[in-house]
Amino acid sequence: MIPRTGDTSPRGTTLRDASPPPPTSRMWTAAAIAVGITAIGVALALTPGDHFFRGEFEWSYLLTPVVGAYTCSLAATRTRGIDRRFWSLMTASMAIWPVGQLMFIITSAVGAYTFPSWVEIPVVASNTITVVALVLYPRHGAAFTARNVLDALMVSLSVGLITWHLWLRPLVENLDGAAELRSVAGLYFPLVGALQLTLGILALGRAKYRDQLPLTVIVLGLVLLAAGGIWYAQWQSDGSTSTSGFAFNMLGNLCTTLAPLLVFRSADRSRRARAVLYPTSIVPYIPAAAAVTLSVVSVHRGTAQSAELLVVLVVILMLSARQYAVLWQNTQLRRTIEDTERQMRHRAHHDALTSLANRAHLRERLDHLTEAREESAATVSLLFIDLDDYKIVNDTLGHRIGDQVLVDFAARLRNGIRRADTIARLGGDEFVVLLDDVDEAASTVAARVLEILDEPFTHDGHTVTVSGSIGVVTHGPSDPPTTSEEMLARGDTAMLRAKRSGKGTVVEFDTGMALVDLDDTHLRAALTTAIELETLGIALQPIVDTATGRIRGTEALLRLSRGSTAVDPLSVVAAASRGGILPELTSAVLQHTGRRIAPSAGDSPHPGTIHVNVLPVELDTAHLEASLRSVFDTGLLRPDDLVLEIAENAIAAHHEDIRRGIAKMHALGVRIALDDFGSTDTSLSTLAALDVDIVKLAPTLVDALDRLPRMATVVSSLVQLADSLGAVVIAEGVERPGQLDMLRHLGVPLAQGYLLGAPHLDTARSATAI
Known part of the structure; x- marks a missing residue:
């Protein structure tokens, strides 16, 4: 099961529940x-x-x-x-x-x-x-x-x-x-x-x-x-x-x-x-x-x-x-x-705001270099860059000025880094520079990046000055073999150490630093306890009719925290799968979600369909079928109200299993949603081959909808394709009124995001502490 976190941007305005009346x-x-x-x-x-x-x-x-x-x-x-x-x-x-x-x-x-x-x-x-x-x-x-x-x-x-x-x-x-x-x-x-x-x-x-x-x-x-x-x-x-x-x-x-x-x-x-x-x-x-x-x-x-x-x-x-x-x-x-697929491939590997590489592209490039390094004597380095005080810029001058600062910084990086190197934006104000076989030391390049930030940014009469904290990790020919995941974790750790050391600091990773990754044993133990005590933190985020503002459904999101810091559920699910407790976690999320929205609860805030995320490989398993029959038999959920979401980036490797699993779920009366569609370079023919009921457009597609005119063409083509296949379209990550207006204009019927309603936990619960 893949429990997803909600958006992390500030809460927006919730639309009024003003559905048109039925026939009078x-x-x-x-x-x-x-x-x-x-x-x-x-x-x-x-x-x-x-x-x-x-x-x-x-x-x-x-x-x-x-x-x-x-x-x-x-x-x-x-x-x-x-x-x-x-x-x-x-x-x-x-x-x-x-x-x-x-x-x-x-x-x-x-x-x-x-x-x-x-x-x-x-x-x-x-x-x-x-x-x-x-x-x-x-x-x-x-x-x-x-x-x-x-x-x-x-x-x-x-x-x-x-x-x-x-x-x-x-x-x-x-x-x-x-x-x-x-x-x-x-x-x-x-x-x-x-x-x-x-x-x-x-x-x-x-x-x-x-x-x-x-x-x-x-x-x-x-x-x-x-x-x-x-x-x-x-x-x-x-x-x-x-x-x-x-x-x-x-x-x-x-x-x-x-x-x-x-x-x-x-x-x-x-x-x-x-x-x-x-x-x-x-x-x-x-x-x-x-x-x-x-x-x-x-x-x-x-x-x-x-x-x-x-x-x-x-x-x-x-x-x-x-x-x-x-x-x-x-x-x-x-x-x-063909143009839509080409743009989707570009969008799947590039950041919508800055047009830099995104995390997926960076990981592919880093995988290639770490594998090729075993056959060469090249040195690979990563610079993890975090802009200091960027949140203050957003809060005081607004998102438009903040976004422009990011765009200008990205342009300066392109001019200051070799063409052979890769620049990526991971999200927010975090950037990564991948240096391939560079002659000079990575710390020297990092110092040059700090010099780039010395020059203020000027927009609409506002002068903005920001500094940066940079974590550096280098892997040379004499170092033991490593993986891209390990290098990314080391770079993130070095960057966090740099931020704690003060603004404008460069810190190189050394083996004495503790990685920020969670220990699987500790994580499995915490999850097992939460499942046994029925204390999982489940947040519900509404799915809203774009035309009327009426809530049409809700998505269940697993909330996890380590101290005061939210933890990415994807790493938790991976650990649960490795530890053999994924069936128990899936069943617990279904049971808890059913109790949250059961009619007997009397105060259910989210009528309509209930969306729960699962791993694609779970669709064709006996444990998922048993968990579903259990919640159906107890009356906590009804088959025609349940939607199981599978992530687009996981379907290529399990194509046949997914087809069988979807058919099995349909036999039970459960609908299937393809989540984060457009986040990878999956071919449109794959969508046509899968008998999904709902297509959820990835936030990366929605993010630039009110900024890039060509993105409206891409989304419009996807909406027409999904409609011709009989699938309902839901847009994810709606955070600005301009995005919602464009979605209405393009005929997207449903949407979710902080503008329409933030995920909220049970008032008697908090995020599961791990």
């Missing part, structure tokens, strides 16, 4: 009224006989979309962004349509109605608004919108040709001038029906999981409306008084009326739902192929007309243009994925 009783009442009105209207429409001007039918035909405008408006007021725009347009469409029906009732009552006439203008406007709503939703950029329009036009022309061949041409050939005008004008309704249906199907194929059900109902309504349009065109042509076909329109409007009821579902409570990937890409080809085939038959029979052949030519050109657009989009998508 008024909405359910409106839906019931719509169903009742539609039932009456359909019954009257299907009643045999000449009763078209019967008042009950006319008003029932008018009132259903009025109720639909009301339910769509409620959906618009309770959603945000693209969703709000879509439902606002649907509200306008449903509100305008009854105006045309009312005008029809009035003109019919005075005997002044003819078709076509100005009475159809509101209906045309309503259909146009629906088309605009479907074209603009879901938004996938200008290229996708353009392809949507191209598909819709191509299908409309194709359906028009099919309708002409199979129905309208024989009908028009036998009609007089007025009837022919009605027939041609009536062609608008099947064409616009085909247009709306095509756009609806294409939108459904690219919709997110939470939007698929309401969109499916809307598409069903569009099918009915398209059928009603075909019937209406024929009805106007032959002058029939039957009203049975109006049942299609009434049922279609009812679907649009009821669809908003399906919007109010929480994305993160979707259990293990997956987005259904409909093969909508073939939809435009079907009517196009049918239209071209019928035209070829018409040419063979000698009945083809020049206008018909012109339309066929346009359809073929559109097909060619669509194929080119698809190929171009696929090329752009491939380039975007």
Whole structure:
């Protein structure tokens, strides 16, 4: 199990719990009224006989979309962004349509109605608004919108040709001038029906999981409306008084009326739902192929007309243009994925603020040098640099000035150190310089670094002076073999000794210094005692809905301390694994977390999902399954509320085990989250290969989101990729309002970090002392 520590930055502002309400009783009442009105209207429409001007039918035909405008408006007021725009347009469409029906009732009552006439203008406007709503939703950029329009036009022309061949041409050939005008004008309704249906199907194929059900109902309504349009065109042509076909329109409007009821579902409570990937890409080809085939038959029979052949030519050109657009989009998508992977690899090895190497890159470089040193006579040195009084700069002048000081110091280091050497930022104000086979002594380079700090930093009229404490560790050809971990620990120890010795001090490590690493025996003993006495310190950090501020879940974080200093849990877990007590630790964390959030506790501060970190290799073990069944059987946790998080940096070495383990957890009803995604150079294909339910973006991605414009492109690509795989995205390490605003803009639904809520321990407990 990997219990994670919370963030270490100061507590930020907690968002208010202001979730939009679920469907109200008024909405359910409106839906019931719509169903009742539609039932009456359909019954009257299907009643045999000449009763078209019967008042009950006319008003029932008018009132259903009025109720639909009301339910769509409620959906618009309770959603945000693209969703709000879509439902606002649907509200306008449903509100305008009854105006045309009312005008029809009035003109019919005075005997002044003819078709076509100005009475159809509101209906045309309503259909146009629906088309605009479907074209603009879901938004996938200008290229996708353009392809949507191209598909819709191509299908409309194709359906028009099919309708002409199979129905309208024989009908028009036998009609007089007025009837022919009605027939041609009536062609608008099947064409616009085909247009709306095509756009609806294409939108459904690219919709997110939470939007698929309401969109499916809307598409069903569009099918009915398209059928009603075909019937209406024929009805106007032959002058029939039957009203049975109006049942299609009434049922279609009812679907649009009821669809908003399906919007109010929480994305993160979707259990293990997956987005259904409909093969909508073939939809435009079907009517196009049918239209071209019928035209070829018409040419063979000698009945083809020049206008018909012109339309066929346009359809073929559109097909060619669509194929080119698809190929171009696929090329752009491939380039975007490659660019994203390249940026992720860079981000995985570099610090976001300074662009220096990060800890992972430093460790890889040091591993390479320590292994190569065994075959050469090179000397490897590390300079651990800590900026003195940097916290005072942050507290007095703010983070912006503090960050700029770090950036400028990094630039000075680059100019003062050889290109062959590696400069890394470990976090905060800690830097490391890796010297490979340098001619001069490491202490001389360290003295030069202190000289770099002698020059003050100036920003926005503020002059900032900082000094540094430097720990030096050197490993030469005559020294016994060592590891990168041991060298890093020695350098950290020397740096701490330098800080205790005073500002601007350089201390070289010697074997008499005690390393800061914890002793495994002491650590195992302390953990065993805490497990037996049930005194583990577990902190809970909320996971928040970025749109509403509502708490959607919580993550359990193991708190450990040595005196007044927090201890990194990763080293603790490694020691627990080596000592054979990892199963007991995992079980204890699950049990304690379950007791913290159990409904019986009455004061649980974090509703929703519960996230617990585990080692990837634990997923396919009997001990984890037994621990889970135990907490499930006792009622402390429920499978559909539990999320197990696995770290991205540990999946490559245990790929097959993880796949089996994920399948086993899913069989239990437990969801899996991929933690710290983007913190390493793991390929995006790995994400596609693992059936994870949640993707948690690493803090390193979020940190630069409001500072580097290109980072927004990376995060947006990851969000779209995760969404296409049916996974929910959570952003970690949110500490600034600007980051939260960008996450909202990019459509990231959930986030956690000090801005949204700090980890908090049980008031009766403290961090586990080790």
